[in-house]
Amino acid sequence: MSTKPWWNDGIQFQCQGSGKCCTSHGEFGFVFLTREDRQRMAQHLGLSTSAFTKKYCDKMGPAFHLKEDPKNPDCMFLKNKGCSIYEARPVQCRTWPFWPEVMNAKAWKKEVVDFCPGVNKGKVWSRDEIEKNLAEQTRSEDAILTGK
Numbered sequence: 001m002s003t004k005p006w007w008n009d010g011i012q013f014q015c016q017g018s019g020k021c022c023t024s025h026g027e028f029g030f031v032f033l034t035r036e037d038r039q040r041m042a043q044h045l046g047l048s049t050s051a052f053t054k055k056y057c058d059k060m061g062p063a064f065h066l067k068e069d070p071k072n073p074d075c076m077f078l079k080n081k082g083c084s085i086y087e088a089r090p091v092q093c094r095t096w097p098f099w100p101e102v103m104n105a106k107a108w109k110k111e112v113v114d115f116c117p118g119v120n121k122g123k124v125w126s127r128d129e130i131e132k133n134l135a136e137q138t139r140s141e142d143a144i145l146t147g148k
């Protein structure tokens with residue numbers, strides 16, 4: 001018999017537009033990108049993927065991430081507390097807060113509940129929806145770590 005996860009009855013979450021997850025906070029400091037993310041974002045901005053990568057990305061080992069300004073912790077696409085490339089935003093920005101590394105009691109409390117004002121607000125995400133996001137985020141993280 002399989003045990004039910006703690007999110008079996010769903011989790012209430014709706015983005016409140018705080019922009020907090022679009023600003024560097026230690027481990028949330030980088031916006032990592034798969035090749036598909038870079039392609040989608042480049043297309044959205046009318047650039048080739050290589051031009052986009054050159055202009056907006058840095059690399060840490062095999063992993064591409066958005067460049068950061070040491071004097072400004074905000075993501076370069078954060079404008080007026082909103083994402084200026086929302087339709088084309090990276091997978092990690094779509095799947096938050098349903099990331100594998102925070103879906104345990106300790107991290108959920110410390111890194112999500114105490115941090116993100118969208119928790120316990122608005123839409124209730126079903127177990128299926130949460131697990132789809134978890135699976136998508138896992139695929140994305142695996143791709144980033146293998147340079148894909």
Ligand code: SF4
Nearest residue numbers: 022075077078083093
């Ligand atoms: S790409 Fe958009 S959603 Fe993602 S961190 Fe930057 S501003 Fe936020």
